[in-house]
Amino acid sequence: MHRHASGVLWVLLYVLIVLSPLVLMAVRPVPPGRSLLIEVSIALGFVGLVMMAVQFVLIARYPRMSAPFGIDVLLRYHRNIAGVALLFVVLHPTLLIINNPALLAWLDPIGGTWASRTGAWAMYAFILLALISVFRKQLRVSYELWRFSHTFFGIAAVLFGHIHVHLAGRYTDVFWKEAVLIAISLVMVGSFGYIRLIRPAIVRRKPFEVAEVRPERGNVWSFSLKPKGHEGMRFMPGQYCYLKLNTPYSFDEHPFSIASSSERRDRLEFAIKELGDFTSRIGQVPPGTTAYVDGPHGSFSPDLTPAPGYVFIAGGIGIGPFMSLLRSLADRADPRPVTLFYGEKSWDITAFREELEELGKRMNLEVVYVLENPHEGWTGETGFITEELLRKHLPEERFERHVFICGPNPMIDALEHALARVGFEDRQVSAERFNLV
Ligand SMILES: Cc1cc2nc3c(=O)[nH]c(=O)nc-3n(C[C@H](O)[C@H](O)[C@H](O)COP(=O)(O)OP(=O)(O)OC[C@H]3O[C@@H](n4cnc5c(N)ncnc54)[C@H](O)[C@@H]3O)c2cc1C
Numbered sequence: 076m077h078r079h080a081s082g083v084l085w086v087l088l089y090v091l092i093v094l095s096p097l098v099l100m101a102v103r104p105v106p107p108g109r110s111l112l113i114e115v116s117i118a119l120g121f122v123g124l125v126m127m128a129v130q131f132v133l134i135a136r137y138p139r140m141s142a143p144f145g146i147d148v149l150l151r152y153h154r155n156i157a158g159v160a161l162l163f164v165v166l167h168p169t170l171l172i173i174n175n176p177a178l179l180a181w182l183d184p185i186g187g188t189w190a191s192r193t194g195a196w197a198m199y200a201f202i203l204l205a206l207i208s209v210f211r212k213q214l215r216v217s218y219e220l221w222r223f224s225h226t227f228f229g230i231a232a233v234l235f236g237h238i239h240v241h242l243a244g245r246y247t248d249v250f251w252k253e254a255v256l257i258a259i260s261l262v263m264v265g266s267f268g269y270i271r272l273i274r275p276a277i278v279r280r281k282p283f284e285v286a287e288v289r290p291e292r293g294n295v296w297s298f299s300l301k302p303k304g305h306e307g308m309r310f311m312p313g314q315y316c317y318l319k320l321n322t323p324y325s326f327d328e329h330p331f332s333i334a335s336s337s338e339r340r341d342r343l344e345f346a347i348k349e350l351g352d353f354t355s356r357i358g359q360v361p362p363g364t365t366a367y368v369d370g371p372h373g374s375f376s377p378d379l380t381p382a383p384g385y386v387f388i389a390g391g392i393g394i395g396p397f398m399s400l401l402r403s404l405a406d407r408a409d410p411r412p413v414t415l416f417y418g419e420k421s422w423d424i425t426a427f428r429e430e431l432e433e434l435g436k437r438m439n440l441e442v443v444y445v446l447e448n449p450h451e452g453w454t455g456e457t458g459f460i461t462e463e464l465l466r467k468h469l470p471e472e473r474f475e476r477h478v479f480i481c482g483p484n485p486m487i488d489a490l491e492h493a494l495a496r497v498g499f500e501d502r503q504v505s506a507e508r509f510n511l512v
Contacts, residue, residue: 082143092129092259096121099252112174117245120167120194124236126160127201128263130229135266136274136372145374147507154208161205164198164236190242197236204228218351219327226267233263275323278367281305283343285364288357293424294349295392296358297334299342300366307340308371311378312403313396313479313507316370318345320360323367329353332396332481332507333371337378338406343368346426348392375479375507376400382477384412386469388460388490390482391419396507397481398427405437412439414468418460418482420447443468460486462493474498481507 097118132140133153141149172178181191184199204225207214211221237260240247247253283300291297298318302308308316315332319325335344349355375396377385387397394417404413419425422444431442445456445464456464470476478499480490487506494504 078143081139085140085143089129093122093126095255095259096125096246099246099255110174112170116167116170116174119163119170121240121246123160123163123167124197124233124240125259126156126163127229127236128233128259130157130160131233131263131266135270136369137266137269141372146372148374157205157208161201164201168194168198188242190239190244193235193242194239197232197234197239200228200232200235204232222326230263230267233260271324274369275367278319278369279323281308281368283366283368285360285362285366286342287362288360290358291346291426292428293391293419293426295426296347296349297344298331298347298357298360299335299344300368301342302340303365308343308368309340310337310371311376312337312399313376313378314371314373314399315375315396315507316343316345316368316372319367319369321365323369327353328369330372330509332373332375332399334395334398334402336399336402336406338403346392346395346398373507375481375505377404377477377479380477380505382411382475384414384470384472384476386414386416386473386476386478388416388478388480388482389418390460390486392426393480393482393486393507393509394426395481397479398430400479401431401434401438401440405434408438410439412470412476413441414470414476415440415442416445416460416465416468417442418445418447418486422446422450422453441468460490460493462496465493465497469497474503476503478504479507480504481509484508484510 100114100118100121130153133149134146136146144152168178168181171181181187182195184192184195186192187195207216207221207224207228216224237256240256241253247256282303284303285298286301287297287299289297289299310316310333313332315330317328317330319328331345331347333343334346335342347354347357349357377400385400387400389397397415401413401415404411415431417425417431422428425444425446428444431440434440435442443456443464445458445460446453447458449455449457458464478494480487487508491504491506495501
C-alpha cells in the first residue's frame with residue numbers, strides 16, 4: 076500500500092512539473108494575447124521542453140523514485156513518452172508556420188535570429204537523438220556510441236531549448252518565471268551529475284572481488300563475486316544490477332540479472348552469455364579483479380507478486396534471473412509449485428540443466444524443455460513455446476499462478492499474446508526484456 080501511495084505521489088509530481096509551463100503562461104503578468112494557434116504552439120513547445128528535461132530525472136536511478144515502479148518500468152516510460160515530447164516540440168514551429176508561412180525561415184539553423192536559431196538547434200538535436208535511438212540497429216551504431224550520442228544530444232536539446240525560451244523572452248521577462256525554468260534545467264544537470272558522479276561514489280563504498288568465473292553450457296559464464304569488506308548486497312530474486320570492472324566511474328557498465336540465491340549474501344552471481352565485446356571477454360576476467368555493482372534494480376520478482384504458484388518461461392540466457400528465483404525458493408524451502416518452460420536451441424547448449432535436475436529434488440518444480448533443434452532420440456517438446464504447448468503443460472489451477480517471462484523480445488511478444496489467448500490477464504504476467512534499446 077505504501078509503495079502504491081508513493082507511486083501515486085511521484086506520478087502527481089511528474090504531471091505537476093510537466094504542466095508547470097502552463098501555469099507560467101496563465102499567471103499574471105501575461106503579455107497581451109495573440110491568436111489561439113500561437114498560444115497553443117508556445118504551450119506545446121514549453122511542455123515539450125520540460126518533458127525533455129525531466130527525461131534525465133526518470134533514468135537517474137534515484138532509489139526513492141524508482142522503488143515504487145522499478146527502473147525497468149521507468150526506462151520503458153522514458154522511451155515511450157519521448158515520442159510525445161518530440162511531437163510537442165515539432166508541433167511548436169509547425170503551428171507557428173501554419174499561422175505565418177514566412178516563419179519557415181526560422182527553421183534555418185544558421186539563418187534568422189539567435190532566438191530562432193537556438194530553437195531550431197534544440198529541435199534538430201532532439202530529432203537526431205530520436206532517429207539514432209529508433210534506427211540504431213539499422214544504422215549499425217554500437218551501444219556505446221548510441222549512449223554517448225543520446226546523452227550529448229539530450230543535453231544539447233534541453234540547453235538550446237532553454238536559451239531559445241530565454242531569448243524569445245515572451246513568458247520569461249519576469250524573474251520568478253525564468254527562475255522556475257532555470258530550476259527545471261538544473262534538475263536535469265543535477266540528475267546527470269548524480270548518475271555519473273554521486274552514484275558511482277556510493278557504489279565505490281561497497282566493492283566486490285571476482286571470486287570465480289565458471290564456464291556453463293552454451294557460451295554462458297557463471298560470474299561469481301564476493302563482497303570486499305562488507306556484508307554483501309540484499310536483493311530480491313529476479314532483480315538485476317549494473318556491473319563495472321576496475322572502476323565505478325567507467326562508462327562501460329552492463330546490466331545483468333542476478334542468478335544467485337537471495338538467501339546467500341556472501342556470493343553474488345550472474346549468468347553471462349557471450350554476445351559482444353564486453354561479454355565475450357568475461358570468461359577471461361581473472362579472479363581477484365575488483366568489480367562494482369550498482370543495484371539491485373527492477374521489479375521482476377515473485378517477492379513483489381505473491382501467488383499460490385508460479386509459471387516461469389525462459390528463452391536462452393533468459394534462464395539467468397530464473398536461476399536466482401529457483402535457487403532462492405529452494406533455499407527458503409518454499410513449497411509452492413513452479414512450472415518452468417525452458418526454450419533453447421539444442422540440448423548440449425542448455426545451460427544449468429544438471430542443476431535444474433538437482434533443484435527439482437529440493438522443491439516443487441516441473442521443467443518442460445523445448446528444443447528448437449532436437450537431437451535424434453529426443454522425446455521431449457520441440458520447436459517454440461506456443462499456445463498449444465502452454466495449454467498442454469499448464470496445470471489445472473493455472474489461473475492462480477503468476478507468470479514470469481524472460482527471453483528474446485520476439486519470444487516475449489509472442490508469449491504475451493499466447494498467454495492472453497489462454498486466458499491470463501495482463502496483471503498476471505511479468506516480463507523482463509534484455510534489449511532495452
Ligand atoms: C535488465 C537486463 C538484464 C540483463 N540480464 C542479463 C543476464 O542475466 N545475462 C546476460 O548474458 N545478459 C543480460 N542482459 C543483456 C546484457 O546486458 C547485454 O548482453 C550486454 O550488455 C552486452 O554487452 P556487449 O558489449 O557484450 O555486447 P554488444 O554487442 O555491445 O551489445 C549487444 C546488445 O546488448 C545491449 N547492450 C550492450 N551494452 C549494454 C549496456 N551497457 N547496457 C544495456 N544494454 C546493453 C544492446 O542492446 C546491444 O545491442 C541484460 C540486459 C538487461 C537490460
